[in-house]
Amino acid sequence: MMRWPLPDPMRRALTLAREAAEAGEVPIGAVVVKDGTIVGEARNAPRATHDPTAHAEIAAIRAAAATLGNERLSGCELYVTLEPCAMCAGAIVHARIGRLVYAAPDPKGGAVTHGARVFDHPQCLHRPEVVSGIGEGESADLLREFFRARR
């Protein structure tokens, strides 16, 4: 099936996800973009770092905030290969990410359109624009392959 060309930041996030898989981590990658430039990026790394918070999104947000010297990432976009969990969705709120673009939905662990639906509560201080499905097939293939190989 022909697929539309992916935006560069999502292609980069998928490359990072592939690197995670090669390192034995669940293949998820994330990229923070400001004015068309990548200001932070990371892949999933909780096992190697012994850090349960070392999800791709958290690490990419921390990297971007360090790059910009600001805990607020207003006007930034976050590209990630899988629907963020509650922890990462919460971090997106705190960082004031302007737009979240995620590839594959995660009915088990996702907390954007599943489970805790972090952005959908009246208490939520900041709701990013949310785009999903861009790169979904590629991301789902990576995850499927990773878990199949480990079964």
Place this chain on the structure above:
Amino acid sequence: MMRWPLPDPMRRALTLAREAAEAGEVPIGAVVVKDGTIVGEARNAPRATHDPTAHAEIAAIRAAAATLGNERLSGCELYVTLEPCAMCAGAIVHARIGRLVYAAPDPKGGAVTHGARVFDHPQCLHRPEVVSGIGEGESADLLREFFRARR
């Protein structure tokens, strides 16, 4: 009013919260305990560190995981002075914290008994035992004083 003596880890978390206030950060402190010993502790520090994820709970969990060399903190207790937000509740799930003890409820930003109620969804992989109200008066006083001084 006479109050019951606080458990040592909550007293320590309140001291860390006071240190946060002195540093100009929202006064929240957190302590991770394993078999009666503190294995990680932290105070809120997002402003000084330019890190939107630098909540007391996240930093305490990261410190404990580094101390124990394990991303899973099974059998550990987390003491924190305020009801965790969605990000921190998600991190508690990922870390498999066995018991969460928090002091004051947070109707605005909390995500345990308010808002996203992160532990209450069928998808939630791990639900810690939750105890609240221990040190509530002391924690609420610290927060009230901090925000009053800044108005």
